[in-house]
Amino acid sequence: ELSNKIMREMKRKSKIFSKCTILKKIGEGGYGVVYICQPYSAIKIQTIVDNDRLRKLEREVKIQKILNKCSSKYIVRIFESEIVMNVLGDSYFIMRMTYDENYKNLYNYIRDSNNFLNLSEIINIAENLLLGLKCIHDLGIVYYDLKPGNILLHKNHKNIKYLDFGLAQQIQNNLNIKKRLKRSGTPNYTSPEILNKIPIEKREHFKTDIWSLGVTLYFLDHNQLPFRGNTKDETYSKIKNFNPYTGNRFPMDKLDRLIKKLLTKDYRQRPNIDQALAYFYKYVKKEKGYA
Numbered sequence: 001e002l003s004n005k006i007m008r009e010m011k012r013k014s015k016i017f018s019k020c021t022i023l024k025k026i027g028e029g030g031y032g033v034v035y036i037c038q039p040y041s042a043i044k045i046q047t048i049v050d051n052d053r054l055r056k057l058e059r060e061v062k063i064q065k066i067l068n069k070c071s072s073k074y075i076v077r078i079f080e081s082e083i084v085m086n087v088l089g090d091s092y093f094i095m096r097m098t099y100d101e102n103y104k105n106l107y108n109y110i111r112d113s114n115n116f117l118n119l120s121e122i123i124n125i126a127e128n129l130l131l132g133l134k135c136i137h138d139l140g141i142v143y144y145d146l147k148p149g150n151i152l153l154h155k156n157h158k159n160i161k162y163l164d165f166g167l168a169q170q171i172q173n174n175l176n177i178k179k180r181l182k183r184s185g186t187p188n189y190t191s192p193e194i195l196n197k198i199p200i201e202k203r204e205h206f207k208t209d210i211w212s213l214g215v216t217l218y219f220l221d222h223n224q225l226p227f228r229g230n231t232k233d234e235t236y237s238k239i240k241n242f243n244p245y246t247g248n249r250f251p252m253d254k255l256d257r258l259i260k261k262l263l264t265k266d267y268r269q270r271p272n273i274d275q276a277l278a279y280f281y282k283y284v285k286k287e288k289g290y291a
Helices: 004-013 051-067 106-113 119-138 206-222 232-241 253-262 273-284
Strands: 021-029 032-038 041-047 078-087 090-097 103-105 151-154 160-162
Touching (some): 004 090, 041 051, 119 160, 206 273
16 A cells, blocks of 8 residues: 555646545555545556566556446446656556446455356356457457456346456557467466467467456356366366356356356357357347346
């Protein structure tokens, strides 16, 4: 947490800070702290530890500006950002973004409350996850870090918002993917083609997100991860070699079949977002009682 001395200096030097009143801290981790402020929004303050970190933050803002074309129904939007230099010896990157107290982190909701979502809720959430991802992909952006921890769930257990696009990249073709991208995101959500070291220029990068979405839906349906191991290497081995049992708690096999399709290990056979949505509306949404 930032000290009172740093906060006072930040207020003096930051244009964003100077026009906002901090209400309370709502999150902390890694290099950053998140506060609710007035006018009603959230401020994320991150320490710039090196030039690589700065480039990552600047890329995230660039991606977020593109994503502003998406409906705010699916995306946590950034209003403004700035770099504040030499605050008691450190430099900080500040972003002010949308905030809605009706939304909670999806991963924390499942884990902390030990809640099982009912079938109707999972179907509603799955629909919005698919529609939100379609908006992202239609803008030529690969998320690379899709997971429950980067999803906010509304208290109605239907609406969602994606956040944290620090690993996202816009792709015109496979040749402009950064060579530094060897693995994406969190180990449990990493796709087989990344672990199998398929050459970057040959991958269908949008399908990496499809795999991560499959892992996320499995997590919602089973309250556990499909490839979780005791070590990172064990997790990676399961992702490459293990086929999880996707039998489901509810008498509805179409949702399971969708999850299985999203978790197809061969990315060439895995559906893209339009194919996944078409399957969802043709079979899952039209299952008796949920049309």
